[in-house]
Amino acid sequence: MAKIKVTQVKSKIGATTRQKRTLEALGLKKLNNTVEHDDTPQIMGMVDKVKHLLSVEK
Template structure:
């Protein structure tokens, strides 16, 4: 599968708990932190849920 680079670009302060939990599950939590993940349907759904907080780039 393809890999994607997910970078947090906005803070999770004052966000709903569900979005905070999604960011934690992605391995993010601080601005400018980057993780590389396999682009599975599960990851795609999580990214879609917090798309306003992250930037996604294909590796």
Template sequence: MVNAPKKNLSMKKVKITQVRSIIGRPERQKRTMAALGLRKMHQTVEHEQSPQVMGMIIKVRHLVRVEEV
């Protein structure tokens, strides 16, 4: 078997804070915020910086503040 590439154990993290309300937003944006773990204003979560998470952040970039950790 070929040696599998080692995963980078020190992946960058991003801190995501909800800064705008999701009231009146399209259902798709509400589901994206829930998938990120954001449900209340000024709530902050940390996620690994992966292509999936970055794609979700781009979709709701007008509702969140993002910082690298």
């Protein structure tokens, strides 16, 4: 299965509680933190909700 790298590039200060929880569910805790996930519809849906805070590489 394809992998994606997700990096948090903007602060979660000012984000809604739901967006903060989505970042935590993705495993992102700090700025410039990078995690690797499988390219599944569930993960891509989470990434889409907070795409303004992230950078995604395939």
